Amino acid sequence: MKKILYLSIFLMSIVASSQIKITGVIKDEANNSLPGASIMEKGTSNGTSSDLDGKFTLEVRSSNSIIVISFIGFESQEITVANTINFSIILKETNVLDEIVLVGSRTPARSNTKTPLPIDILPSKDITNTGQSSFDQVLQYKVPSFNVVNIPVSDATSLFDPYEIRNLGPSRTLILINGKRKNLSALAYTYGIAGRGETGADISAIPIDAIKRVEILRDGASAHYGSDAIAGVVNIILKDNYNKGSVTTRTGVTSEGDGELLGFSLNNGESINNGKGFLNYTVDFSKSNRANRPGLVNALGEATDFGANITDVQEFLSRHPDAGNVNATPKTISTKFLLNGGYELSEKGSLYFNAAYVYKAANSFANYRTPYWRTLADYPYLGDFFPAPGTPNNYDGYIPTFDGILNDYNASIGFKGQKNEWNYDVSYTIGGNLQKYTVRNSHNGNSVLSPSTWVDANNNGIVDAGELTQGFELYRENSPITFDVGGTKFTHGVGNIDVSRIVSDKLSIAFGTEFRFENFEVIAGELASYDGGGSDSFAGSRPENSKTFNRYNWGGYLDVSYNATENFLLNGTIRTETYSDFGNAFVWKLSSRYNFTDNFTLRGSVSTGFRAPTLHQIYSQKLQYSFVAGQGIQVTGLINNISPEAKLLEIPQLSAEKSTNFTLGIGAKLNKDFQFTIDYYNIGIKDRVILSYEISGTAFDANGANIGTTDLDAFLRDQNLQGISFFINGLDTRTSGLDVVFNYKNIAIHNGTLALNLSGNYVLENKQVGATKTPQLIADAGQTVVNKTQESVLFTSRPETKWILGANYTLGKFGATLNNTYFGKATFHQQGLSNDIRTEFIPKIITDLGINYKFTDKIVVSLNINNLLNITPEWNFKAENAAGQALLNDPVQTLTQSNLITFNQRYSTTTYDGFHFSQFGTMYNLSLNYQF
Known part of the structure; x- marks a missing residue:
């Protein structure tokens, strides 16, 4: 028996000693690593897959073994081991190759045409070719389902504009950097615009020159990534090259000669320890000045709104036709720094890291306080505070300014x-966003007395x-x-463990866990900024509302x-x-893809999702100044969800939103140059968290x-208070639509090539x-948390359709891009507007032209003309019924309604609520790029 055992051990040792350990790296023809490629020993079940750097290690039986290397979208290779133990393998693309994507599934990466989900890929070149100065504007003009709002009155929003995918608000789009969750902004929107009540990550803070590519998943992904992914996911992949870099200087100006832009960006890399590691870093500095487009103010509307003498109003407007208003982009200075790196620790393990820091300072304006709005009769001291020699009573009003400071950081x-x-993959991510505000050129006009003092001179106790x-x-x-009016701060820490394996050529599995800690802080303003009502234009945060929550x-x-068959893929995910x-x-989530042929794919998914209410939505509470049509600036209160006031109003505690997503689409690649996808989506959200409109009293005296x-x-x-607003799980919604993408490249024209999309x-x-979920006490007063204004904010204020037609032509050293973005009809019903009419924005096409010339292999000059035809938003009133048509037939009544929503024509172009493309017209941008 012992002899048999010894013999077995001896034979096993011979077999083991004959095995050969091989290693290698798998790349494509562009020298990009291919993660998740399959490496199998032919004729056996022995195999492995390449890691995220394209590397692999495998033990094979002998030098005669044949290894089979395959990856979706590439031609398979068979290689005899022979005497080689380290391989460098280049896979060639097939005629149906598309981009490799990492977003949308936790199992190893696959090609875009083979994913069961709709995904947009934006490479670095497409991003820089737009000529846009911020990343959110890049997406606005590259992704049809992505929208961002430009608002005319900035305040805190001068630091961050609301964006969204598929009309669902920024809170429902998850932002990732290299696959890791980016922190939210500290700001929750309270303006009555698209994005009201929402918060999101500050993507405008990401330096464009640091981005290698962007992957946009247009599908619910809560099962993959957790909260905030109901509408989709934006995964920003950072540059990782270390053997080349570039310096870019840029300048720009509007066709009106304002809004000047100056910028400098450096992107470079360094090798660590002879290529075992790398560093890629980006430094970006920019400064932009105001571009101002005020409207001509209507005197009769002013006199009516402010109870002023029409003669006084006309006299002021004769000197200041725009009533002194500054309807402008904010003056902004920003500094951005980003570092991305990695280091190979062993053949099968590597360290990676990235860090970013952004500092931004913005200066914007509140509405000008005219001398018939803030009068000397009410505030006799204003002539001393804001003297204007040579004007009536040496006082001509004043304009408060708003300075915002933003610090945003993230690191993994x-x-x-x-x-x-x-x-x-084991990782830890931190991130934070701090915003602090200062109001200047204002005053606290409230009467607050210091405590009385009593001196008992005769000591009689009386x-x-x-x-x-x-x-x-x-x-x-x-x-x-x-006034230091305080601010807000948000931080988070996220730990992730992700594990995956290609079990066979049919089966891949992944599992993982995430732990996240969040902290939200409301920072109190100084006493004078809130006491008695606070500083005019923007009141500071009170101490009782300024706390830390986590x-x-x-x-x-x-x-x-x-892969049930070569053509049929099933993907299932569960999450708790x-x-x-x-x-x-x-x-x-359950998703699937079926390839009818190599060139035609049917795909679809069905999933459930959730979104946790943000800490901002649960705990924000403050007095706020809001414009109410026909009533001017009103003081209202935002009460938080756990306050005594919320209990008195019987407002229930916030709970998570729940969603059901369904998508169905087709993808076709008729040849290597022409492809298209068409996807239908249907998203139902239950218990959607909204910020109610300002609910006011039911009756008022003269x-x-x-x-x-x-x-x-x-x-x-x-x-x-004149009114209140609050966050509530107020309603259920349904959103459905179509996404269409056509791409045709390598069209030969006059020795050059043309690409169309x-x-x-x-x-x-x-x-x-279904019904609106209004608290009973409020319903008993005949009010609701969702009125016509709130309905338009949620459902119709975004363009009902948006199309982008682009062309890119290359001829030798010359390149040109022409991009046409069609913004479809959008409707709005502003607060105070007659219920018999609505505001309707007219469809417009914005044309962007880019021209670049490569003087040498290292120097490229680019000229971008954004909004080439100087298009600005336009809107009309539309009647809802016969009474509305009668109103619009009367010019006097029509002007009254127009004054209501434009603050007497101060915001005649966009109304008080802004629009999706800029009112500032043509922008010229010139850049010089030097590569080294």
């Missing part, structure tokens, strides 16, 4: 490798005549004119991808999440005092489903 460090054919001294005015004539959550997922503040969530008799009126009087988004429906 991780270790990825392979062990026993399992790919693993207040006698002359012993009590009344307190003095703290503000008004004693007010400062500069939560944590844990999540885990399992992802299985199965546990939040410390509202409980559990369980979601799933002086505007609340005389209503409901419990709501009593509440508002007790709180000394057409992409579009068409909204089939975007509507509320």
Whole structure:
């Protein structure tokens, strides 16, 4: 028996000693690593897959073994081991090759045409060719389902514009950097525009020259990535080259000679330890000045709104036709730094890291306080605060300014490798966004007295005549004119463990976990900024509303991808999440793809999703100044979800949104140059979190005092508020539409090549489903959390369709791009507008032209003319019924309604609520790029 055992051990040792350990790296013809490629020993089940750097290690039986290397979209190779132990393998693309994508599945990467999900790929060249100065504007003019709002009055929003995919708000689009979650902005929008009540990551802070490519998943992905991925995912892949770099200088100006832009960017790399590691870094500095487009103010509307003498109004407007308003892009200075790196620790393991820091300072303006709005009769000291010699009473009004400072940072460090054919990735990510604000050229006009003092001169214990001294005015004539109004801060820490394996040529699996800690802080302003009502134009945060709030959550997922046949793919994912503040969530996703031929694919998915209410939405509370049509600037209160006031109003605590996503699409690649995709999507959201519109009293006297008799009126009087707003799971919604992408490249024209692309988004429906969930006390007062204004914010204020037709022509050293973006009809019903009419924005086409010339192999000069034809937004009134048509037939009534929504024509181009493309017309941008 012992002899048999010894013999077995001896034979096994011979077999083991005959095995050969081979290593290698797999790349494409452009020298890009191919992660997830299959390496199999022919005739056996022995195999492995390449890691995220394209590297692999495998033990084969002998030098006669043949290894088979395959990857979707590439031609397979068979290689005899012979005496080679280290391989460098280049795979050639097939005629149906498309980009390799990392987003959309946790199993190893696959080619874009083979994914069961709609994904847009934007390479670095396409991003820089737009000539846009910020990343959010790049996406606006490259991705039809992506929209961003330009608003005319900035305040805190001068630091961050709301964006969204598929009309669902920034809170429902997850932003990743190299596959890791980016932190949210500290700002929650409270303006009555698209994006109201939302928050999102500040993608404008990402330096464009640091981006290698962008992957945009247009599908629900909560099962893969957790909260915030109901509408889709934007994955920003950073540059990782270390053997070349570039310096870019850029300048720009509008056709009106304002909005000057100056910028400098450096992108470079360094090798570490003879190529074992790399560093790629980007430094970006930019400065942009104001571009101002005020409207001509209507005197009759002014006199009516402010109860002013028409003669006084006309006299002021004769000197200041725009009423002194500055309707402008903010003056902005920004500094951006980003570092991306990695280091090979062993044959099967590597370290990676990235870090970014952004500093941004913006200066914007509030509405000009005219001398008939803030009068000397009400504030006699204003002539001393804001003297204007040579004008009536040496006072001509004033304009408060708003200075915002933003600090945004994020960093990730991780270790990825392979062990026993399992790919693993362990990482930790931190991020934060801090915004602080200063109001200048303003005042606190509220009457607040210091405490009275009593000196008992005769020690009789009684207040006698002359012993009590009344307190003095703290503000008004004693007010400062500069105020620290506080700010907000958001930070998070995210830990991830992701494991995947290609089990066979049919089966891939992945699983992982995520732990996240979030912190939201409201920073109090100085006393004068909030006391008694606070500084004019923007009140500071009160100490009782300025606290630190936090939560944590844990999540885990399992992802299985199965090729039932060579042409039929099934992908299933499940995920569970546990939040410390509202409980559990369980979601799933099933997606599939069927290749009828090598050139035609049918794909689809069905999934559930969730979105946790942000800490901003749960805890934000403050007084805010809002424009109410026909009533001017009103003081209203935003009350948070856990406040005593919320309990008095019977507002339920916020819970997670729940979604159901369905997509169905086709993809075709008729040859290597022509491809198209058409995808239908349908997204249902239950318990959608919204910020209610400003709910006011039910009855008022001639002086505007609340005389209503409901419990709501009593509440508002007790709180000394003209109105309130709050976050609530207010309604269910359904959004559906079509996404279309056509690409045709390598068209030969006069010794050059032309590439054409057409992409579009068409909204089939975007509507509320079922009844509004209004608290009973508010419903009893005949009010609702969703009025016509809120409906338009949620459902119709985005273009119902948007199309992008682009052409890119290359001839030798010369290149040109022509991009036409069609913004379809958008409708709005502003607060205070007659219920019998609506505002409708007219469809427009924005044309962008880019020309570049390569003087040498290292020097490229580019000229971009954005909005070549100087198109600006236009809108008309449309009647909802016969009464509305009668109103529009009367020029006087029509002008009154127009004054309501434009603040008496201050914002005649976009109304008070802004629009999706700029009102500032043509922009010329010139850049010089030097490569080294």
